[in-house]
Amino acid sequence: MPLLPPPSRPPRPLVVSTDEPLLDEVLRLLAAAGAEPELATGGPALRRAHREAPLVLLGADALAAGALRTLPRRPGVVVVAGGELPPAEWAAAVEVGAERVAVLPADEGWLLDRAAAAVRAPVPRGPLVVVGGACGGAGASTVAAAVALAAPGGAVLVDADVWGGGLDLLLGAELVEGLRWPGLTGLRGRVAGEALLAALPEVGRVHLLAADRGSATPIPDEALVAVVDAVRATGRAVVVDLPRPGPEGPGAGPQGVLADADLAVLVVPARLRSATAARLLVGAPGSPWSSARLVVRAVPGGLDADDVAEVVERPLLGVVPHDRGAVARAERGEPPGATARSPLGGVARRVLAALPEEDDR
Structure with a gap:
């Protein structure tokens, strides 16, 4: 023997x-x-x-x-x-x-x-996807939530839009106990990832760090980076819902996570004005969105998705079809449909498939 x-x-x-x-x-x-x-x-x-x-x-x-x-x-x-x-x-x-x-x-x-x-046994660093909208109401939060829900092995969904009303509402998790952003804005540097995850609300396989619904508490870039780095160190995927650029321009906002993202996704409604806004965003000198890929949200009577991609001059990842029942489901606190057969779930899986291989991160 x-x-x-x-x-x-x-x-x-x-x-x-x-x-x-x-x-x-x-x-x-x-x-x-x-x-x-x-x-x-x-x-x-x-x-x-x-x-x-x-x-x-x-x-x-x-x-x-x-x-x-x-x-x-x-x-x-x-x-x-x-x-x-x-x-x-x-x-x-x-x-x-x-x-x-x-x-x-x-x-x-x-x-x-x-x-x-x-x-500790080495753990591969988790991937980072950032999702933003080319304009207000583009549907970036819905896409971000769908990507987190579709991630194999679970994900952490981070709400970086303090004016969005809180992603916990979108996932029907407003009553789930756990830390929200006001309790973590003082974080800096090294943070224990597993301890952080244990403190966050959990919906299914998604841990959620939501903005405050009571006040628009600013989220320091250092705190956002500390949270994202801590969670990625545990090997989990991170999806960050970013606010749309303000009057300061496309270079303003959470620069740390944008610079470190493995994939930046820009959600663009299929309208000429939205597509033009997206083109300005990705084409501005030094814009952190210059390498973004597009998800187009179809609107009745709007542009074809390929036409939007041509205007913006960025690759198209997928199209979210118009869904008349989406608003009603969201108002009932039903999470965005990310099942295998749903159109939104298909888009979410294409976003995840576009992530670079582990060795290339």
Whole structure:
């Protein structure tokens, strides 16, 4: 009988320190992060662990050790100190290529998150789709909701239009408990994605971050980027419903998510004036919508979808047919139809199919 290979061992962070009080604190934090560390201060064990560890935590006391100076630079090195470093030790931290100096106890939370991320199995970053309308009432929110509902494995639908009345109304989720935007506008930087998802309302397989219905609370670009990055880090798809450009022009608004989007979708009603507005939007110098693809919403007596695409000079992804019952269903709180046989569901699946492959993101 062939021998079975030994079970793979989870990655172990390397800790280099002989400062007992500091070492106790670091080991406590690693235990809380679910990480079993490896301790080494020199010799072949240090060289091997330094090469293989997903994260290297250097006590400030180890910065003067000669063994560290012989090791090559590598990413994922953090210096941990029990107080502010003097200039000489700061210079040594720079010399070893430390990404950060974590001072305890002030940086405990950051160090805990960093250690947990280092030992977690890598997850492919989720795709990002942004949806906007060429004009008011284009139907961008409906398309965005349909794309989120059609995403395999679920998605997170983010409402970035503070004047839209709240996407939870569109999905019939206004009474579902969970965080809305006013509670998250102060976010900056690194955010724990799974904790964020657990706090959001959920409708089917869609987690929803809706705008406030009580007041049009501005959403800082930094907070929007922090939310989107945190969710994408969990591997989930993110669909952002963007507000239409205001009088400041197409370059205004949430620049961070537009710049990072894997696919920008512009929804255009099949009218000449709407198509012309879309052409101005994608053609403006420096416009973040310049690479957008089009979804055309058919209107009675309107233009043909191919004619709209010709005016806008952007590729056509799909056409949402005119649906006389859509308004009545929305008023009843019924989510947009994204079933396999519905026309809107077909458009949503074509949008998802247009996303680049994982390796190209």
